[in-house]
Amino acid sequence: MTRVLDTTPLPWHRERWQxxxxxxxxxxxxxxxxxxxxxxxxxxxxxxxxxxxxxxxxPSAEAACARCSVCLLNAAGNNPDMLSIEPEEGSKQxxxxxxxxxxxxxxxxxxxxxxxxxxxxxxxxxxxxxxNALLKGLEEPPQDVIFLLISDRPKAVLATISSRxxxxxxxxxxxxxVLAWLLFSGAAQSAADLELIIDLxxxxxxxxxxxxxxxxxxxxxxxxxxxxALAQGNDYPVAVASxxxxxxxxxxxxxxxxxxxxxSKHRLTGATTLLKGQSLRAAASLLQAAGxxxxxxxxxxxxxxxxxxxxxxxxxxxxxxxxxxxxQLMLEDLLLQMRRIFLKG
Numbered sequence: 001m002t003r004v005l006d007t008t009p010l011p012w013h014r015e016r017w018q019x020x021x022x023x024x025x026x027x028x029x030x031x032x033x034x035x036x037x038x039x040x041x042x043x044x045x046x047x048x049x050x051x052x053x054x055x056x057x058x059p060s061a062e063a064a065c066a067r068c069s070v071c072l073l074n075a076a077g078n079n080p081d082m083l084s085i086e087p088e089e090g091s092k093q094x095x096x097x098x099x100x101x102x103x104x105x106x107x108x109x110x111x112x113x114x115x116x117x118x119x120x121x122x123x124x125x126x127x128x129x130x131x132n133a134l135l136k137g138l139e140e141p142p143q144d145v146i147f148l149l150i151s152d153r154p155k156a157v158l159a160t161i162s163s164r165x166x167x168x169x170x171x172x173x174x175x176x177x178v179l180a181w182l183l184f185s186g187a188a189q190s191a192a193d194l195e196l197i198i199d200l201x202x203x204x205x206x207x208x209x210x211x212x213x214x215x216x217x218x219x220x221x222x223x224x225x226x227x228x229a230l231a232q233g234n235d236y237p238v239a240v241a242s243x244x245x246x247x248x249x250x251x252x253x254x255x256x257x258x259x260x261x262x263x264s265k266h267r268l269t270g271a272t273t274l275l276k277g278q279s280l281r282a283a284a285s286l287l288q289a290a291g292x293x294x295x296x297x298x299x300x301x302x303x304x305x306x307x308x309x310x311x312x313x314x315x316x317x318x319x320x321x322x323x324x325x326x327x328q329l330m331l332e333d334l335l336l337q338m339r340r341i342f343l344k345g
Contacts (some may be wrong), residue, residue: 002076005050007063010042010205012173020050020168021062027074030140032147034123035156037170039320040204047148051082051117054146070114080111086121094103094125099133106137106145116145123149124156129157134290138164152320167235178205183301187212207254223248223255224279230335231283232343241331249327253316254320256334260309263287268301286342304341311337 009017023029035043049063052074056064064071073079078309083105102118110116120126126134138147138161150166151157173181175252182194182205189197189212200220201207211217223244229235244252262274266284275281287301312334318325 005052005064005071005075006045007060007064007066009062010045010173011177013042013046014171014172016168017046017049017064021053022033023039024054028147031141031145032149032165034149034151034154034157034162034165034167035170036151036167038172038204039152040201040205040206041170041172043150043152043170044119047119047121047150051119051146051148054115054117055079055081057114074344080108081114081116082119083117084119084121085124086193092125093127094120094122094130095127099130102134102137106142108174110144112303114144118144118145119148119150121150123151123161124153126157126158126161131161135160135164156236173203173205176202178203178208179210182208182212185209193217199262199276200255202258204253217269220251221279222276223252224259224277227256227259227338228279228283231286233339233343237332237335237339240335241328245327245331250316250319251330252331253334255317256338257309257312257316259283260312260338264305264309265300267305283342290342298321301341308334308337308341 015032023120035047037043052064053059053062055070055074057068057070064074066075066234069078070081074082082100085094085102087094088098099226102120105116105118106345137145141147147165149157149161154162154167178198179191182198183191189193194208197211197217200217201211212221226235226240226243228241230237240252259280262276262280263273263284266274267287272281275284290301313332315325315334318330319327
């Protein structure tokens with residue numbers, strides 16, 4: 001399927017993009033880069049745009065031309081001088097067979113008599129065998145090959161791999177940049193609705209975009225209503241975990257993490273502007289009532305909320321990483337902790 005090539009860097013990547021272009025124009029660029037940054041903030045977009053720029057026959061000052069024969073091949077997704085590797089569907093690991101594709105690619109010559117680019121997504125998911133199979137290519141690559149490795153967790157990339165790359169850190173976007181980007185890309189929602197979606201996406205622009213594109217904003221609100229029922233004692237951790245563990249665990253963790261973040265800040269500052277949505281405002285009122293008279297003070301509540309926030313963030317990391325947690329038991333434990341905060345104060 002033909003697509004329109006990306007020729008404009010994301011607003012929060014503009015400075016880093018200019019640095020990358022200047023580096024390759026100078027002729028002093030290396031052969032392997034590790035593009036690191038937070039999840040869902042546009043690293044793959046950056047890598048693809050850079051690959052297309054490097055392969056373009058007639059690039060402009062800062063982007064691929066989108067018109068030459070190579071750009072047309074890139075748009076069609078069948079340029080033999082670009083190889084993209086990522087975990088196969090249903091797997092979190094990059095397999096040895098996929099690395100063999102890289103080795104075969106390295107053994108061929110450029111079809112366009114120019115540069116060739118290998119994009120390896122989620123480099124932290126290289127196992128030891130896969131990493132060992134990749135090492136020779138990283139150590140002794142053909143002169144015309146550029147490696148672009150991508151990672152949300154650069155510290156989890158095996159040292160044998162990361163030590164043979166130059167790290168290129170991509171910044172987290174400012175909230176205002178995410179809002180402007182969503183509005184510019186044609187989001188029909190009001191700025192206030194987009195603010196809530198950005199909150200639910202934890203500031204990650206491509207998660208916010210996915211929420212908008214999939215129409216799941218109402219579903220996320222339904223999760224908020226479920227958490228409120230749990231806080232009120234009208235639902236039970238085991239039942240909620242059973243409903244969400246198989247296919248919606250990630251969404252539930254995301255909304256729960258957002259709630260804990262905003263409730264913690266609200267208890268510390270008293271700012272009601274943090275509370276977006278009826279369910280969250282109702283939950284804050286419950287928490288306020290639980291912290292009166294002989295109940296634990298706000299400081300103790302905040303401490304409990306932040307402790308649970310850390311546990312939920314760790315659970316998210318397990319879901320993203322290579323481990324395979326028991327989601328039913330994990331959610332039961334987290335939701336039980338949440339219910340205790342509200343019912344005990």
